Amino acid sequence: MTAPLLSLTGLTKAYPGVVANDDVSFDIRPGEVHALLGENGAGKSTLVKMIYGLVKPDSGQMLLNGVAFAPTEPRAARADGIAMVFQHFSLFDALNVAENIALGMEMPPPMRDLARQIRSVSETYGLPLDPYRTVGDLSAGERQRVEIIRCLLQDPKLLIMDEPTSVLTPQEVQILFETLRKLKSEGTSILYISHKLEEIRALCDQATILRLGKNVGACVPSETSARDMAEMMVGTSLQTPERSGRAFGEPAIELSGLSAASPSEFGTALKNIHLSVRKGEVMGIGGVAGNGQDELLAVLSGEIPEPSDAIKLMGQPIGRLGPNQRRALGLLAAPEERLGHAAAPDMSLTENALLTGAVREGLTSGGFLRWSAARGFAENIIQAFDVRTPGPDNAARALSGGNLQKFVIGREVLQRPEVLVVNQPTWGVDAAAAAAIRQALLDLAAKGAAIIVISQDLDELMEIADSFAALNEGRLSAPRPTAELSIDEIGLMMGGAHGMEVAHV
Amino acid sequence: MIVLEKRPQPSKLWAYGTPVLAVLLTMIFGGLLFAALGKNPVDAIRTIFFDPVFGEFAFYYRPQLLVKGAPLVLIAIGLSLGFRAGIWNIGAEGQYIIGALCGAGVALAVYPLEAFWLFPLMIMAGALGGWAWAMIPAFLKVRFGTNEILVSLMLVYVAEQLLASMALGLLRNPDGFGFPGSRNLQQYPSAHNAELIAGTGMHLGVVFALIAVIFAYVLLSRHMLGFQIKLTGAAPRAAKFAGVNPARLILVCLGTSGALAGMAGLFEVAGPAGQVSIDFNVGYGFTAIIVAFLGRLNPIGILLAGGLMALTYIGGEIAQGQLGLPAAAIDLFQGMLLFFLLALDVLTNYRIRLRKGEAA
Numbered sequence: 001m002t003a004p005l006l007s008l009t010g011l012t013k014a015y016p017g018v019v020a021n022d023d024v025s026f027d028i029r030p031g032e033v034h035a036l037l038g039e040n041g042a043g044k045s046t047l048v049k050m051i052y053g054l055v056k057p058d059s060g061q062m063l064l065n066g067v068a069f070a071p072t073e074p075r076a077a078r079a080d081g082i083a084m085v086f087q088h089f090s091l092f093d094a095l096n097v098a099e100n101i102a103l104g105m106e107m108p109p110p111m112r113d114l115a116r117q118i119r120s121v122s123e124t125y126g127l128p129l130d131p132y133r134t135v136g137d138l139s140a141g142e143r144q145r146v147e148i149i150r151c152l153l154q155d156p157k158l159l160i161m162d163e164p165t166s167v168l169t170p171q172e173v174q175i176l177f178e179t180l181r182k183l184k185s186e187g188t189s190i191l192y193i194s195h196k197l198e199e200i201r202a203l204c205d206q207a208t209i210l211r212l213g214k215n216v217g218a219c220v221p222s223e224t225s226a227r228d229m230a231e232m233m234v235g236t237s238l239q240t241p242e243r244s245g246r247a248f249g250e251p252a253i254e255l256s257g258l259s260a261a262s263p264s265e266f267g268t269a270l271k272n273i274h275l276s277v278r279k280g281e282v283m284g285i286g287g288v289a290g291n292g293q294d295e296l297l298a299v300l301s302g303e304i305p306e307p308s309d310a311i312k313l314m315g316q317p318i319g320r321l322g323p324n325q326r327r328a329l330g331l332l333a334a335p336e337e338r339l340g341h342a343a344a345p346d347m348s349l350t351e352n353a354l355l356t357g358a359v360r361e362g363l364t365s366g367g368f369l370r371w372s373a374a375r376g377f378a379e380n381i382i383q384a385f386d387v388r389t390p391g392p393d394n395a396a397r398a399l400s401g402g403n404l405q406k407f408v409i410g411r412e413v414l415q416r417p418e419v420l421v422v423n424q425p426t427w428g429v430d431a432a433a434a435a436a437i438r439q440a441l442l443d444l445a446a447k448g449a450a451i452i453v454i455s456q457d458l459d460e461l462m463e464i465a466d467s468f469a470a471l472n473e474g475r476l477s478a479p480r481p482t483a484e485l486s487i488d489e490i491g492l493m494m495g496g497a498h499g500m501e502v503a504h505v
Numbered sequence: 506m507i508v509l510e511k512r513p514q515p516s517k518l519w520a521y522g523t524p525v526l527a528v529l530l531t532m533i534f535g536g537l538l539f540a541a542l543g544k545n546p547v548d549a550i551r552t553i554f555f556d557p558v559f560g561e562f563a564f565y566y567r568p569q570l571l572v573k574g575a576p577l578v579l580i581a582i583g584l585s586l587g588f589r590a591g592i593w594n595i596g597a598e599g600q601y602i603i604g605a606l607c608g609a610g611v612a613l614a615v616y617p618l619e620a621f622w623l624f625p626l627m628i629m630a631g632a633l634g635g636w637a638w639a640m641i642p643a644f645l646k647v648r649f650g651t652n653e654i655l656v657s658l659m660l661v662y663v664a665e666q667l668l669a670s671m672a673l674g675l676l677r678n679p680d681g682f683g684f685p686g687s688r689n690l691q692q693y694p695s696a697h698n699a700e701l702i703a704g705t706g707m708h709l710g711v712v713f714a715l716i717a718v719i720f721a722y723v724l725l726s727r728h729m730l731g732f733q734i735k736l737t738g739a740a741p742r743a744a745k746f747a748g749v750n751p752a753r754l755i756l757v758c759l760g761t762s763g764a765l766a767g768m769a770g771l772f773e774v775a776g777p778a779g780q781v782s783i784d785f786n787v788g789y790g791f792t793a794i795i796v797a798f799l800g801r802l803n804p805i806g807i808l809l810a811g812g813l814m815a816l817t818y819i820g821g822e823i824a825q826g827q828l829g830l831p832a833a834a835i836d837l838f839q840g841m842l843l844f845f846l847l848a849l850d851v852l853t854n855y856r857i858r859l860r861k862g863e864a865a
Contacts, residue, residue: 301746302748303745303746322748322750323745323746323747323748324747324748325748327748333746335746337742340740340742340743341740341742341743341746342743342746343740343743344736344739344740344743344744345739345740346515346739346740347735347736347739347740351732351735351736354732355736355743355746355747356746356747358729358747364729367728367729367730368727368728368729369727369728369729369732371727394514395513395514395515397513397514398513398514
């Protein structure tokens with residue numbers, strides 16, 4: 001048994017009102033891929049921020065190669081050979097790859113030398129990337145490669161990766177894993193944060209599981225089932241959503257040749273989309289983020305007006321109708337961004353219930369608000385969807401992500417929609433809440449509603465969708481029944497591995 | 506080290522507490538300022554805040570409070586609707602001038618006709634004038650996406666030029682021996698915005714200001730439009746998702762604030778001011794912006810803030826007269842009030858914590 005590279009003992013960090021990490025200890029050995037598993041809010045991010053010098057622990061100590069290690073800032077951590085790839089990239093769209101990498105360096109070499117280094121690292125580790133391409137033109141997977149190469153240029157001993165695969169297609173995940181395995185074979189340790197259990201089983205040698213800030217166990221992922229790991233994460237046994245046999249009815253919503261420009265400069269225009277969803281059907285729409293998901297939701301919700309007759313609800317063209325007129329007809333939506341789009345952060349839950357519920361729940365009369373009815377509706381949502389909050393007078397921003405998501409989904413589900421469109425319904429939501437949300441969507445479909453689930457979580461789509469289509473650069477593939485699809489086929493529908501052509505140049 | 510920490514929810518206590526604290530801090534630092542100028546700070550503060558209401562000559566100053574406060578409140582109420590929705594009408598002063606010109610214009614056009622309908626017609630003309638002037642930035646914003654702050658502000662200067670031209674030309678008193686300025690509406694009974702009860706300062710503009718407060722209160726707390734205004738200000742994307750039509754909201758908010766500013770101008774020109782003169786406007790349209798924020802964009806708050814602002818104006822004048830304080834010191838004093846209010850605003854959403862000196 002080799003001596004650990006990094007040894008954590010009794011790390012504790014408390015924030016006002018919450019203990020993010022409580023006496024966490026574990027070791028990472030050289031050349032080990034170590035998984036850090038846990039639900040949202042389990043304290044994974046706080047822990048790695050302490051290792052990377054962004055947060056100072058309240059107590060406990062870290063040993064790096066047997067020497068006490070207490071980085072005061074990321075620069076100190078980097079100097080000691082620790083590198084981190086964040087979930088959210090910090091890249092400038094207008095600059096090229098080499099310029100972006102130079103910006104993060106203390107003493108950047110001349111641009112030509114840097115480009116040569118980038119090329120050599122990218123070839124060694126199988127990460128195809130042209131140093132002179134503008135970052136704005138890169139796919140999410142390619143941007144991640146920029147971040148990884150930026151780290152590898154420092155020749156790190158420990159590479160921390162925070163949810164690296166959430167933006168990748170299955171093929172891109174395979175490329176990433178090859179890179180990580182190569183790094184591992186060279187003796188680099190990797191701390192891999194994820195909640196995707198199958199990936200961890202395929203890649204990692206060791207796993208540490210956090211729950212509510214505490215280390216609740218360790219396991220060897222390849223010898224543990226995904227279900228067992230999930231139950232360790234959640235602390236209770238998990239319920240798999242039930243999909244009862246459903247008969248599909250008439251088409252509820254039809255898109256025929258829908259095209260729409262994006263309102264945002266960096267958005268993706270929708271191009272010639274054809275889709276038909278029947279009553280009782282759950283249509284899953286997959287794809288890597290930024291391929292037109294937000295625009296598709298906005299066109300369906302009525303936020304982007306669509307003057308042609310390309311959208312029909314129960315046979316009636318609705319493209320010219322605004323959001324509230326569509327709600328009156330039974331087409332409801334729940335956008336991805338909870339704070340600021342689906343809900344107003346500083347407003348109370350009662351006001352947020354009013355936000356979309358005014359029309360269908362009769363919360364106004366003659367233009368005047370019926371506050372008691374709105375409050376009642378908010379209380380209904382809170383109760384029916386087990387939203388943890390002191391009451392409907394609390395501001396939306398005071399709720400945790402998962403609780404607010406339950407509120408947002410519940411608000412639409414309780415309005416008995418004919419058609420419900422949701423974007424990323426369980427993003428950033430803990431496993432138990434995610435299961436509850438998925439079950440609610442399936443129950444709604446069982447009652448005859450047509451449901452469009454836009455999601456980047458393929459496991460989620462495989463679990464609840466009857467049919468699957470993929471968005472790729474604003475185009476939608478032809479839908480296929482999920483039961484017949486393999487993960488590889490889905491990956492190809494999503495556009496395969498972005499940027500692979502660079503490898504052949 | 507002092508650390509600002511975001512509160513999970515805005516603090517109700519501080520939302521009401523900051524204006525009070527801001528007034529207290531203004532008194533303290535204003536007192537220091539006056540002391541530095543060689544005046545007794547306690548005397549100065551008492552003269553500004555106490556004398557206009559309870560002093561020896563309060564019988565004269567109290568009506569003045571209403572006369573000064575009413576236009577401020579009327580304009581600020583209109584502005585607050587837009588400000589709540591993130592629509593920034595900075596040009597109330599211009600709408601005030603145009604409202605006064607239109608309203609007075611109606612009266613001067615029919616002079617010396619006496620009729621009961623004349624004054625109501627003038628009010629409507631005043632509101633319409635202010636509304637139309639505010640529609641210019643509103644239309645340009647909706648149609649071409651121009652910035653309403655710049656357009657409305659620049660239109661103030663256009664309105665001022667128009668006022669000068671009117672006072673010297675079209676509306677000049679034909680019997681005025683060539684002096685600039687229109688006929689005095691105080692001497693034209695049908696057009697005079699007289700005091701409703703003599704000696705109280707209570708003219709129709711005061712009544713309209715109170716009605717506007719009640720109207721805005723009901724609108725914001727009970728009506729869908731008020732909810733949409735608040736939602737647009739709090740989360741514009743969520744407002745769009747909720748079905749709010751942003752263009753319509755811009756037209757409604759700018760239109761309402763313009764109409765109310767125009768009415769305020771009419772009440773002023775037909776009452777306390779009496780005539781259209783080159784410099785008849787005294788900056789109510791700009792001060793109302795301060796009043797709107799001092800009142801936390803809340804109708805009741807604006808009512809109180811309008812009163813407070815009128816108090817510092819009148820108290821300031823008394824202090825200038827009796828204690829010989831320079832006018833600039835009074836301006837500074839009023840500026841302090843806004844400064845402290847905005848600075849303390851941070852406490853509503855953040856709390857201050859003291860930490861030992863280490864990086865967070």
